[in-house]
Amino acid sequence: xxxxxxxxxxxxxxxxxxxxxxxxxAYAREAIADHGVxxxxxxxxxxxxxVYELLAAELFRDRIGWAGVHLFFGDxxxxxxxxxxxxxxxxxxxLISQIGIPLSNVHRIIGEGDAHENAAAYERDLKEFFGExxxxxxxxxLLGMGEDGHTASLFPGxxxxxxxxxxxxxTRMEHLKQDRITITIPVINQAAxxxxxxxxxxxxxxxxxxxHQNSAAAPxxxxxxxxxxxxxxxxxxxxxxxxL
Ligand code: 6PG
Numbered sequence: 001x002x003x004x005x006x007x008x009x010x011x012x013x014x015x016x017x018x019x020x021x022x023x024x025x026a027y028a029r030e031a032i033a034d035h036g037v038x039x040x041x042x043x044x045x046x047x048x049x050x051v052y053e054l055l056a057a058e059l060f061r062d063r064i065g066w067a068g069v070h071l072f073f074g075d076x077x078x079x080x081x082x083x084x085x086x087x088x089x090x091x092x093x094x095l096i097s098q099i100g101i102p103l104s105n106v107h108r109i110i111g112e113g114d115a116h117e118n119a120a121a122y123e124r125d126l127k128e129f130f131g132e133x134x135x136x137x138x139x140x141x142l143l144g145m146g147e148d149g150h151t152a153s154l155f156p157g158x159x160x161x162x163x164x165x166x167x168x169x170x171t172r173m174e175h176l177k178q179d180r181i182t183i184t185i186p187v188i189n190q191a192a193x194x195x196x197x198x199x200x201x202x203x204x205x206x207x208x209x210x211x212h213q214n215s216a217a218a219p220x221x222x223x224x225x226x227x228x229x230x231x232x233x234x235x236x237x238x239x240x241x242x243x244l
């Protein structure tokens with residue numbers, strides 16, 4: 001069992017995003033001072049978009065040493081980078097296109113083409129950056145949570161949830177007829193800082209189940225996130241936290 005989580009509840013999603021951007025800056029400063037780089041795996045979906053916009057805004061942009069920041073992705077939809085569903089597209093619009101980060105510091109998961117081949121390619125990219133070690137140690141992994149308790153592209157009952165050897169897996173979302181590429185649970189649990197961002201009333205019930213670890217059946221993917229030695233934080237708005 002990893003460290004117990006620190007739970008922060010804010011009045012509004014905007015305050016959640018502001019707090020997350022502040023932590024991103026602090027963790028970036030800490031990592032760059034300690035080992036010269038800051039490796040972060042970004043979450044997709046809607047919730048973190050505002051965080052990325054804030055990081056690109058005047059308040060934060062010039063306070064972060066982007067030359068030392070390496071942007072990775074926690075997961076990607078198997079679509080081209082200009083597709084509406086692409087996490088890369090969302091992050092490029094909100095952040096990458098707004099800051100002077102060296103393109104070699106942006107590690108896109110290739111979405112177009114075969115998901116299994118792209119998962120293997122992304123794993124090679126990670127191994128080139130972190131080295132041929134047992135598990136990569138990201139300085140920060142940002143995560144969201146779906147209403148079904150999924151995180152990254154690790155879905156309840158999905159084959160990638162129980163992956164114990166690979167750093168990156170391809171998985172199929174049958175109900176959406178969409179392939180995904182995702183980092184795996186052991187990679188998430190090795191990070192120095194793991195931060196969930198969850199807002200909105202629609203997630204309140206599932207969040208209570210995940211936080212209180214009382215899911216009836218098999219553990220939900222979000223419950224399998226138990227950082228072994230890193231910090232573990234949930235940044236919530238009061239609507240999402242209303243049933244805790
Ligand atoms: C993705 C994310 C996914 C997301 C949750 C929550 O690629 O969509 O990795 O895990 O974090 O689905 O999404 P929202 O923030 O849009 O609610």
